Amino acid sequence: MVSRFKEALGSGKFVITSEVAPPKGTNLEKMQHHIDLLKDKVDGINITDHQSSAMRFPSLGGCLAVLESGGEAIMQMTCRDRNRIALEADLLFAYSRGVRNVLCLTGDAVVVGDHKEAMGVFDLDSLQLINAVHALAGGKDLGGNDLDGAVEFCVGAIVTPEAQPLEPQLIKFEKKVEAGAEFFQTQAIYDLDNFKRFMDYARKFKTKILAGIVLLSSARMAKYMTANVPGIFVPDDLLDEMSAAPKEEMLAKGIEIAGRTIAALKNETICDGVHIMAIGREETVPDILKAAGM
Amino acid sequence: MKSMTKQKPIEEIQQSLEGLDKVFIVGCGTCTTLTNTGGVEQVEEMKEKLQEMGKWLTGTLVIPTACDDMTDVAMKENEQAIRGADCLLSMSCALGVHRLSLYLDIPVIPAVDTLFIGVEETPGYFREACAQCGQCFLGITAGICPITACHKGLVNGPCGGTNNGKCEVDKEKDCAWTLIYNRLKEQNRLHLMRQYQPPRNHHVTLQPKSMKIS
Numbered sequence: 001m002v003s004r005f006k007e008a009l010g011s012g013k014f015v016i017t018s019e020v021a022p023p024k025g026t027n028l029e030k031m032q033h034h035i036d037l038l039k040d041k042v043d044g045i046n047i048t049d050h051q052s053s054a055m056r057f058p059s060l061g062g063c064l065a066v067l068e069s070g071g072e073a074i075m076q077m078t079c080r081d082r083n084r085i086a087l088e089a090d091l092l093f094a095y096s097r098g099v100r101n102v103l104c105l106t107g108d109a110v111v112v113g114d115h116k117e118a119m120g121v122f123d124l125d126s127l128q129l130i131n132a133v134h135a136l137a138g139g140k141d142l143g144g145n146d147l148d149g150a151v152e153f154c155v156g157a158i159v160t161p162e163a164q165p166l167e168p169q170l171i172k173f174e175k176k177v178e179a180g181a182e183f184f185q186t187q188a189i190y191d192l193d194n195f196k197r198f199m200d201y202a203r204k205f206k207t208k209i210l211a212g213i214v215l216l217s218s219a220r221m222a223k224y225m226t227a228n229v230p231g232i233f234v235p236d237d238l239l240d241e242m243s244a245a246p247k248e249e250m251l252a253k254g255i256e257i258a259g260r261t262i263a264a265l266k267n268e269t270i271c272d273g274v275h276i277m278a279i280g281r282e283e284t285v286p287d288i289l290k291a292a293g294m
Numbered sequence: 295m296k297s298m299t300k301q302k303p304i305e306e307i308q309q310s311l312e313g314l315d316k317v318f319i320v321g322c323g324t325c326t327t328l329t330n331t332g333g334v335e336q337v338e339e340m341k342e343k344l345q346e347m348g349k350w351l352t353g354t355l356v357i358p359t360a361c362d363d364m365t366d367v368a369m370k371e372n373e374q375a376i377r378g379a380d381c382l383l384s385m386s387c388a389l390g391v392h393r394l395s396l397y398l399d400i401p402v403i404p405a406v407d408t409l410f411i412g413v414e415e416t417p418g419y420f421r422e423a424c425a426q427c428g429q430c431f432l433g434i435t436a437g438i439c440p441i442t443a444c445h446k447g448l449v450n451g452p453c454g455g456t457n458n459g460k461c462e463v464d465k466e467k468d469c470a471w472t473l474i475y476n477r478l479k480e481q482n483r484l485h486l487m488r489q490y491q492p493p494r495n496h497h498v499t500l501q502p503k504s505m506k507i508s
Contacts, residue, residue, distance in 0.1 A: 084493060106453040109445055109463045122446045126453075128493045142493065164458050168475040171487050172451035179490070187454060230457035 003100035004072045005044040006154035009183055009208045014266045015273030016294070017074060017185065017210060018285050019046035020066075022057035031057070032065060034282040039071030041286055044101060046185070046275070049076040053113025060094055067098045074156070075099050078107025083123035084132065084142050091136055095151040103156045103185065104129040127172070130155055130179040155180060159209075160187040160231035161198035169231075170201070177205045185275040187231040188214035190238055192264060199270055208272040211265050215278045215288065216254035219243040255284055259291020266292070295413055297325040297361075297387035298420055299332065299406040308347055310403045311381065317349050318372075318379035319405075320394060321356035322386035329420075331406050332356075332385030340385060340405060352378040360390025369397045376400070428498030434486040436477035443470035449491040 008015050018041075020034045038045055047062030063073035075094055077087065091102065104127075110120040124132060132142055139150040157176040163169040173184070184202075189195040189211050202209050214232070216222045219242040222234040238257060245253040262274050278285050311317065319337050326332025337354050344351060353375030357368045369376060376382065381401040384391045388408040395402045412420030422442045431440055431449060441447045445463045452471035455462025459472040478484050499505075 106446065106448065108455060111463050120446060122448065123496070124493050125446075125448045125450050127450045127490065131490075131492075158454060160454050163454070163456065165472060165475070168452050168456075168471055168487070169454075171475075171484070175450060175488065175490060230455050230462055 001098065001100065002152075003154040005074060005101045006182070008043040009154070009272065013273075015044075015208070015210060016042045016276065016289070017044040017046060017273070018042045018276040018278070018282070019048060019076075020062060020282060021048045021051055021280075022059065022062040024054070024056050026057070028057070028065065031062060032069070035062075035066050035069050035071060037283060038285055039066065039069050041289060042276075043273070044072045044074045046074040046076055046103060049078045049105070049107070050081065050113070051108075053080065053108045053110050053115070055113070055115055060090060060099070063094065063099045064097055072101070073099050074101040074103055076103045076105060077129065078105045079122050079124045079126065079129055080107030080110060080120055083121055084128075087124065087129060088132060088136060088141055091133060091151055091153070092147075092149075095153065100152070101154045101156065102133060103158070104133065104181070105158060126157055127175055127179055130157060130176060130181055134180050154182055156183040156185060157181040158187065159184045159202075161189055161195055162187065162191070162233045163231045173202075174205070177207050181207055183208040183210060183272075185210045186212040188212045188225070188229075188277065190261070191233065191235045192261065192270070194233075195265075196270055210273040210275040211261075211271045213258050213262060213274050213276045213288070215258050215276070215281055215284060216242055217279075217281060218247075218250045218254070219245075251281070251284070255287050255291050258288045259293070262288070262292035262294075266294075295411060296328055296420060297389060298409045298412040298422075299326055299329055299387050300409055301331050301336070301385075301406050302404070304343060307383070307403075307405050311344075311347075311349065311383070314380040314401065314403070315348075315350055316352050316378060316380045317344055317383050318352045318376050318381075319344070319354040319383045320360065320386060320390070321354070322360040322390050323356050323358040324360070326386055326390075326406060327356070332387075337385055340383070344383070352376070357386070357390070360384070360386035361393050363393075365390070365393045366397055369394070427494070429494060431491075434489065435474045436481060436483070436486075438470060438474045438477060440470055440474065443468070443473065449494065451487060 018038050022031055045066050047059045049059040050056055059076050063075045066073035106126040110118050133153050133155050136151045139147050159173045160169050222239055222242050225232045226234045321332040321337035334356050341351055355372055357365055381403050383403050383405050385405045391402050391404045410422040413423040414420050425441045427441050440449050445461055456469040459469050461467040461469050478487055
């Protein structure tokens with residue numbers, strides 16, 4: 001069984017991924033609802049791995065729910081909570097159960113989450129994790145031992161095109177490409193001119209770039225992200241556009257902006273696809289796609 | 295270089311001293327004196343607090359350097375007062391507590407928590423510069439340690455949490471990899487940052503760590 005997502009990446013079509021966050025607890029209804037809503041509309045569903053270091057139902061469990069629903073799962077895997085032994089073991093298990101895509105992340109710091117006194121592991125970093133996946137694919141673990149049965153994943157990573165300063169991030173981006181990252185999902189992008197400049201650079205590398213689309217749900221949220229989230233910058237004209245919308249129409253305005261951005265990225269063939277992050281408003285993703293003319 | 299310490303809350307010290315009524319206090323003339331956590335003045339303040347608690351003080355002493363082997367001599371000179379105590383309350387760092395415990399049968403209770411080994415970069419500003427990891431990266435990171443200066447101890451470049459040269463855990467803390475990048479760029483050695491660093495060996499020296507010098 002090969003990765004359907006990888007096939008989509010290779011097909012030349014404009015690829016759509018989105019993401020679903022597992023619940024804090026064992027009530028899987030909401031997560032399942034979001035999976036059902038998205039599974040036939042996107043090429044892959046990311047399941048977050050204790051996003052923002054808040055303990056939740058695991059990414060691997062969410063991925064199994066995606067597969068059981070007939071969708072294509074992209075397992076987000078951070079280096080924050082597991083050492084190399086646990087990461088490798090989870091990759092073996094995930095593969096054995098049909099997961100075929102993994103997004104390798106360093107992970108947020110523990111102290112930003114809800115278990116502030118827990119140990120941050122970081123035995124590996126995102127780059128070393130990409131290499132670990134490829135080692136397992138080659139039939140060896142990181143200890144150099146032979147595996148009885150290897151893995152085969154489509155391996156991805158992230159990049160922040162709006163990071164300040166940008167060059168250190170680009171150096172790491174290039175290292176990830178060299179390590180064999182087949183696709184990148186970017187941090188949220190809003191300024192298309194900036195993103196085009198990034199793509200002029202990124203096009204030189206043999207990898208696929210899915211632009212990060214984070215739904216703006218209100219002007220306040222847009223301002224908050226610009227002020228507080230590393231690498232997210234909402235330009236003034238979009239802030240003004242959100243602020244000008246009546247309160248009850250702000251979400252619709254956010255959906256319109258997201259749809260318009262996706263349409264521009266697709267129609268101008270700026271990048272290979274988009275990764276839509278609706279952050280708690282997953283039910284709007286079909287509306288965003290509709291607004292994008294898809 | 296100093297062993298950086300913080301005095302424990304007095305409630306915790308009180309709890310540790312439960313059932314131990316006669317106390318001898320030891321301070322240190324080196325690190326805890328310079329960090330104002332266990333010098334002459336702080337030992338005197340602690341003495342008053344313990345007396346308010348109803349403890350009996352058999353004596354106090356500030357040893358020049360509590361972690362070195364001269365501590366044995368200082369202990370012997372004060373043997374009588376120490377023997378009269380139920381415990382020794384140490385206001386030296388943990389290295390001093392360890393040294394004192396080698397010589398004494400009575401419990402040695404720490405009054406401070408030891409935080410890190412700090413280098414004084416500007417007057418009064420101490421920073422952890424080395425975690426003694428056993429695998430020095432400084433030659434390829436322009437003298438800035440990615441193990442101590444990066445919150446996550448990353449060796450392959452910055453994470454996505456860096457923002458305008460600051461760290462995601464605290465806007466006051468510098469991003470180590472921005473500092474490393476800037477300095478390597480100045481030195482025209484950015485190629486070092488492009489090299490892949492494999493996973494670290496966490497057992498260069500097997501814990502418990504010791505070394506015999508012949």
